[in-house]
Amino acid sequence: MERSILGAIFGSLFGISALGGLALIGSSPNPVPGKPEGNWRLLDPVSYENITIFPVVSSSSQDTSPFLTLDEGLSSGEVIVSEQGAVGLARTRDGRPVALPPSNSGASVNQLVLINRSKRPLLLLAGELVSGGKQDRIIGKDRIVPVGSEPLPLDVFCVEHGRWTGASSQFVASKTIVHPSVREQAAVAQDQKDVWDAVRSGTLAKAAPPSASVSVTADAAAPMLYAPRITTETIETAINTAAPTQAYAKIYEGGRVGASVDTFVEELRRRFDRATFGLKGERVVGVVVAYGGDVAWSDIFASGELFEHYWGKLLRSYAVEAMARPGYRETAAITDAREFLRNLNGREVVESEPGVYRWREITEGRLSLIELESIEPRAMTLHRLLLHRTS
Numbered sequence: 001m002e003r004s005i006l007g008a009i010f011g012s013l014f015g016i017s018a019l020g021g022l023a024l025i026g027s028s029p030n031p032v033p034g035k036p037e038g039n040w041r042l043l044d045p046v047s048y049e050n051i052t053i054f055p056v057v058s059s060s061s062q063d064t065s066p067f068l069t070l071d072e073g074l075s076s077g078e079v080i081v082s083e084q085g086a087v088g089l090a091r092t093r094d095g096r097p098v099a100l101p102p103s104n105s106g107a108s109v110n111q112l113v114l115i116n117r118s119k120r121p122l123l124l125l126a127g128e129l130v131s132g133g134k135q136d137r138i139i140g141k142d143r144i145v146p147v148g149s150e151p152l153p154l155d156v157f158c159v160e161h162g163r164w165t166g167a168s169s170q171f172v173a174s175k176t177i178v179h180p181s182v183r184e185q186a187a188v189a190q191d192q193k194d195v196w197d198a199v200r201s202g203t204l205a206k207a208a209p210p211s212a213s214v215s216v217t218a219d220a221a222a223p224m225l226y227a228p229r230i231t232t233e234t235i236e237t238a239i240n241t242a243a244p245t246q247a248y249a250k251i252y253e254g255g256r257v258g259a260s261v262d263t264f265v266e267e268l269r270r271r272f273d274r275a276t277f278g279l280k281g282e283r284v285v286g287v288v289v290a291y292g293g294d295v296a297w298s299d300i301f302a303s304g305e306l307f308e309h310y311w312g313k314l315l316r317s318y319a320v321e322a323m324a325r326p327g328y329r330e331t332a333a334i335t336d337a338r339e340f341l342r343n344l345n346g347r348e349v350v351e352s353e354p355g356v357y358r359w360r361e362i363t364e365g366r367l368s369l370i371e372l373e374s375i376e377p378r379a380m381t382l383h384r385l386l387l388h389r390t391s
Contacts, residue, residue: 202324292327
């Protein structure tokens with residue numbers, strides 16, 4: 001009798017457990033493709049002045065060769081970006097004419113038209129800059145443009161506040177991605193005014209108090225506050241002398257500011273290359289970035305090849321942010337950096353184009369995780385961005 005009762009109880013518990021398992025599986029009909037959480041490893045940090053970069057390496061890698069990047073597409077003429085409402089013909093690098101689609105609406109600050117004439121799907125990352133048209137713009141959101149698609153209305157943000165004219169409606173590759181404070185406003189806040197504010201101020205981040213790891217005793221001096229090299233004053237000077245239209249590229253890549261950034265980037269690159277040289281069986285697929293003791297940003301890709309393609313302009317963007325941020329001269333802990341490799345639990349927003357890609361954003365407190373997953377030609381997480389929001 002007792003044995004029968006116990007058997008019934010355990011049978012009921014087993015049934016409940018099994019049903020719970022089925023419900024859990026049913027709630028996730030489309031499991032996240034690509035690398036699971038924890039499939040990355042952090043190398044020792046690379047530090048210079050107030051920035052620390054943790055290389056992210058992996059022993060496995062996806063084949064990302066089927067995807068075309070924006071720089072490649074614009075340079076070859078396989079991708080055409082133009083102002084909305086532009087008419088006429090454009091030509092690819094090999095001379096083939098491409099008709100620009102007619103439009104009843106005129107040019108728009110926050111929308112362009114993109115044509116992908118390549119035989120590969122096109123990968124776009126939020127913050128990539130295209131130059132030309134009536135104003136320089138940046139891509140507003142990570143996405144994939146499939147092969148053979150119709151002309152695409154492309155959401156963008158302006159990073160050149162003082163111009164609305166242009167000899168051509170066409171845009172060219174700038175090989176630039178804006179620095180994190182600007183990129184955050186496009187990718188997360190999605191507000192044009194906030195984008196302009198971030199361009200003009202250099203950074204929206206405030207100097208956080210020293211972390212608990214930096215102890216201050218009666219016999220020790222207080223932690224030293226790092227004075228930023230790029231200030232609102234230096235930006236105003238750049239605008240007055242070299243960038244009267246407030247063009248992002250002319251502010252941060254030309255003149256005195258650009259030269260200073262070049263020197264900073266050169267030293268960072270030298271240290272990073274030395275730290276990642278001679279890896280055996282692993283490739284660098286991303287980075288976690290800290291400013292002072294504040295771990296703030298991470299970019300991780302599906303392959304080492306894809307990371308290498310973006311690394312040059314990402315490194316420069318991180319350097320600009322470092323030079324503009326106030327902060328304390330301290331180094332972030334690797335335990336804090338590992339937090340940027342975990343998945344978040346919070347409010348989730350998902351957007352998708354059937355058979356092409358899935359974009360999702362998860363918000364947990366001040367953290368935002370954005371993942372771009374391809375569906376065809378193969379399923380993988382092409383890009384993963386996790387950031388600590390400044391606002």
